[in-house]
Amino acid sequence: MRCSNCGLCCEETMMELSIDDVERLEGKGFCLEEFTVLNDNITQLKNVNGYCFFYNRSDKKCRIYEDRPEGCQIYPVVYLINEGMIVDELCPIGKSILKQELLEKGKMLDKLLKKIDTKRKW
Numbered sequence: 804m805r806c807s808n809c810g811l812c813c814e815e816t817m818m819e820l821s822i823d824d825v826e827r828l829e830g831k832g833f834c835l836e837e838f839t840v841l842n843d844n845i846t847q848l849k850n851v852n853g854y855c856f857f858y859n860r861s862d863k864k865c866r867i868y869e870d871r872p873e874g875c876q877i878y879p880v881v882y883l884i885n886e887g888m889i890v891d892e893l894c895p896i897g898k899s900i901l902k903q904e905l906l907e908k909g910k911m912l913d914k915l916l917k918k919i920d921t922k923r924k925w
Contacts, residue, residue: 807896812878813858813865818848821918824872831870845919848872873915880908888912 820839825846828838838856840849849856857866865871874881879894888909890897900908 805896808863809895810854810858810860810863811893811895812875812891813855815850815853816848816855817842818855818872818874819919820846820848820872820874821915823918824874827870828867828872831867873911877908877911877915880905880912882912882916 825835825839829835838849839846841847852860854860855865857871858864859866865875879891879897879900880888881891882888890900890905
């Protein structure tokens with residue numbers, strides 16, 4: 804599945820970040836305070852003017868696409884409380900995701916959630 808660059812997933816994002824995501828982005832020269840917000844002790848991508856800090860609205864592209872957070876790489880597969888792993892209906896090309904890709908992204912999502920949950924515990 805290829806991104807359509809619609810920007811819907813970047814609008815008012817609540818994407819949680821792993822420690823690896825934060826370290827990778829800081830290693831690229833970004834300052835923690837400029838791209839993150841702390842919400843209930845969980846580090847999330849910051850929104851600026853309604854969009855993810857890294858989304859370029861004029862180009863309709865992510866400025867860090869190659870280094871984007873793990874959750875963004877897994878998208879449109881997301882985890883919803885009381886529903887589990889689903890393909891986000893918001894994504895206009897989410898229905899084109901192949902079964903094999905869904906399984907692979909599901910495994911990646913499970914690992915990511917465990918990483919983030921580990922952080923919550925300390």
